Amino acid sequence: MPNSNMQMENKPLPAALLEQLRAQLGPDGVLVDAGQLEVASRTCIPYREIPAAVVYPTSVEQVQSVVRTANEFGVPVWPVSTGKNWGYGEKTACYPGGITMILNRMNRIWHVDEELGYAVVEPGVTYKQLNDYLKEHGSGFWADTAGSTQYASVLGNALDKGRGLTPYADHFGCLCGMDVVLPDGTLLETGGGPQGNNEVRYTYKWGVGPYLDGLFAQSNLGIVVSAGIWLMPAPERFDFAAFEYTASEDEFGPFIDDLRRLVFAGALRARPHLANDFAMMCILSQYPHELLGGARCLSEEAAAVWRKRYGVARWTFGCGLYGSPEEIKFQKRSIKRTLGRYGLIRFVGMSIKENWLGQAFRQLVRIANRMLGKADGFYEAMIPAINLFRGIPTDHFVRQAYFKSHKEKPSGDIDPARDQCGFIWIGPVLPFTSRHVLRGMDLAKPIFARHEFDFFVEVIIESARSVIFLAGVFYDRNDAAEADRAKAWYHDMHEAFLQNGYPTYRATTMNMAGALDQNPVSKAVLGSLKQALDPQNLIAPGRYGTPMRDSD
């Protein structure tokens, strides 16, 4: 599966090419030192290739010139925004050698429109940067954020179909209007309206003629150098529901169907992650190696002991509520009435108030938690969790990357790839019904058991119609046998879910070239489009199902 048809090799780049790149980007915009390349290309997934050079353009013109130079020399370019898609592939290409283009220095916020609710940003703009900007300017809008790191790219995540947590969680769906450097270096302004003078390019999504923006999602047909992203109007009121599942296991199906009904009814407007016990433990704790008793993963009994120590339920989710007072009332009423029978619901939105009331409320929550036998980690995670649901990014949760490979979670300077945290995500998409979610559980559990990993799953509400069944494993990045076990787990998960009709919402770099193998007509169509726009196959060859290069 890992790109078996790959035949490229890591050849040094011609001196003339490097000279051109340096002339275009300046000496500090081009990296060729072997040590630096090794660090820059580190990954969390059990796969990594080292490029021949890394370049850091700072402008559209520089991106264009690099692409033109690459064409001249026939060298492939693998563009990433900031490469902080931890557990999906980070900055590595799916082949050795070539030029990796990192866009983190293109980090301008071109415009925030306070009337029409959108921002126009470059690919280097991070969640933190956009959120800080909005707060500093007293904006009436919120930017949704991914749940991973605040230093991830707003555009990079959206273009890879990443997700957030507010009603604007569909990041790709919120993109509207792009500037794209095409494989021949031309700059495309999408939308089809008058080029350079299109008043609605960031407000009207479908444009004139075929909708082309979609071509640049999970794609190598061009390099998006800026785009509009829709912002969410700050609601009149905000509250937060914390839910813990305490019902018996055979109520889980009806619970899932009831969740869907809440989403359809507009009573649940956020896009929460329903985390299983192990997924919660990764946040609250470090891995209890001492409970393994010689095994590679925790026994049912050991897991129960450990879970109980922290007061973690089988399933947990938090969820923002949004709207007018009447709407909040409706949402609370519906959530209580519908989910009350499955577990414990607490409305803790008050705790974000920055006055004495908020302070008092927070203390109450802390005391109540202790009375319920919960670890203080719950309390510490509460504000960051609530903030995610109002678009305020955090690094609180990405620290879980250090959960198994390190003694403790870091307090600052988090870089799981650099620090060699081994973990990998897979997110099959399932229809949002009990039948499919239960089938997902039945498929996943034996695969975790077979490969001796602890069962980690978050059921992410994608919409009223789909969930993402996000599963993951933590492994030792420096233990080849364990890395192979993680790979084998990924392979089996991927195959089992695909065979049951559940494609993944994102591929990892290690299986990208095969991403469309189960849909040969799609693969052929995409191959024709790629050939038409990038006849030399130079931009990110192999990304998401387009052909690899036969040789370099």
Add this chain to the structure above:
Amino acid sequence: MPNSNMQMENKPLPAALLEQLRAQLGPDGVLVDAGQLEVASRTCIPYREIPAAVVYPTSVEQVQSVVRTANEFGVPVWPVSTGKNWGYGEKTACYPGGITMILNRMNRIWHVDEELGYAVVEPGVTYKQLNDYLKEHGSGFWADTAGSTQYASVLGNALDKGRGLTPYADHFGCLCGMDVVLPDGTLLETGGGPQGNNEVRYTYKWGVGPYLDGLFAQSNLGIVVSAGIWLMPAPERFDFAAFEYTASEDEFGPFIDDLRRLVFAGALRARPHLANDFAMMCILSQYPHELLGGARCLSEEAAAVWRKRYGVARWTFGCGLYGSPEEIKFQKRSIKRTLGRYGLIRFVGMSIKENWLGQAFRQLVRIANRMLGKADGFYEAMIPAINLFRGIPTDHFVRQAYFKSHKEKPSGDIDPARDQCGFIWIGPVLPFTSRHVLRGMDLAKPIFARHEFDFFVEVIIESARSVIFLAGVFYDRNDAAEADRAKAWYHDMHEAFLQNGYPTYRATTMNMAGALDQNPVSKAVLGSLKQALDPQNLIAPGRYGTPMRDSD
């Protein structure tokens, strides 16, 4: 502008080709009689071309075989769903000759999913058919409908980026998962998931890899032979607000900005059309030729007399309210508080009740209308108007097509193209701010005046960020001079709005080939994609900015 580079001519088709078509579709699936072709290709717009044959496939296999035959003989195929896009081009191609493919006989509803809220339909399925199906099966979901005719194609409208009125008004946005016959006859299943076995193709929009569905909107890259369309969950409560603008003209700007705020706040969830006085009059009345006094359009004074006779305000809109009792309460409160200062608001949702209460309420409305000096036409339009906002289609409003060219509106058997009603729409998209809407008014009015047409506009709320400034003229289809005047009006509107940065949301067939002229890079990219998928340029050449054929 009307396809000036068109060099094709209407040559008779080779006998061998016709023989193949007849063998594939049966004799009644192929039309070549000159009289029938003339009727089948009639239009409301001042442009029409007559094809060499019309074919009516009934299955995917037949569509594929026609496409393969067309490839073999190098003859272009212009596919339409039902061709009831009155005022945009109907069934005519943008070149003479070739094969027109009408898909109205492919009218199966493959599946309606009551858990996940979607339908899978063929292009011949009409709004009426889908709505009837849902009602007969006691569905918990509503299908949005276009405001024009109940016999329009659900898919045809969505693929041309047509609009409805409920919260699911964005018809293209509601499509998810397509089967597409490509120009070489291959069948593409979009979504990128496992072909023939993708459980989420109708529930998860973005699929694996680049999102390809967008390529088939306003497009000639393939023929969509079925697609999933998302349905709206029937809300717990429904109500309806009727609004008439009575404030002074200089309040119109603030009014527009307040409307936008209502949409952003979720207080206005429908997608209403704000109709000017003339647009309302087309529904309520027939054209008052007797008030022209020798002129070609009504004087300000004549229009005022006429308007007053019917009790029509400067601006009118109706709008559905949806949700729980609390949410309806919030919506009513917000609409009253925000729009009360601009005019008269009445909540008349009660009138759709089919019990004594509804009957009594309807009588009250009728009496109140008369007291307000309103024509009975208001009362007659009320139920059809309310129904549009709960997805129940009607032919009440499309009868306005007969407003100027005919003595009276028909009561049944409506076919404006067959009956030679002359009218044409243009819908530039504007950012949803007072500045842009007022500029739209300033641009449009002198163009109407210059070409001596009465000023007709509906400001359609597309989203919180954009409006469609839908303008139209009625003209005599059989008066060549008046048709030229309509064409010239269209041309000037198109140019003026484009120059100000406002592209149209749909092209008419008479200007399709130039649809992307203002965005040469988009046009070139689309040309490359077209070349890659349809090297002979046989599927609808010239549609939405792709090249015309040099010769036939």
